[in-house]
Amino acid sequence: MPSIQLKTNASIADVTAFALEFSKESSRILDKAESSLVVSVLPVPAMVINGTAEPAFQLFVVSLGNLSPSNNEKFSKGFSDFLNRTLGVPNDRGLIVFLDPGMDNMGFMGTTAAVLAA
Secondary structure (H helix, E strand, O other), rough: OOEEEEEEEOOOHHHHHHHHHHHHHHHHHHHHOOHHHHEEEEEEEEEEEEEOOOOOOEEEEOOOOOOOHHHHHHHHHHHHHHHHHHHHHOHHHHEEEEOOOOOHEEEOEEEEHHHHOO
């Protein structure tokens, strides 16, 4: 169950509509069923990258089993291109953190992914 959290100071007219679109695109980028995603979009009043407060983003992608150096490069391009296209945030104005915490360290339905997979 991937968890994707976007923080941005870019202007978003309708956060819910954007989050729904971002969920669909995240599913496509990660090649995971949308029904298994948790997507959060958190508008923030200020974000400074490279010493300026121009529109920027910080993206955290937590996923089990599909993060690797080659996949992360592909995922980074997909997410950066989407945020550039939809929010107008240039690729050099964002940071993406990929994390695979391991099955024992992700909880769901009152237990862990390791227990559910057993």
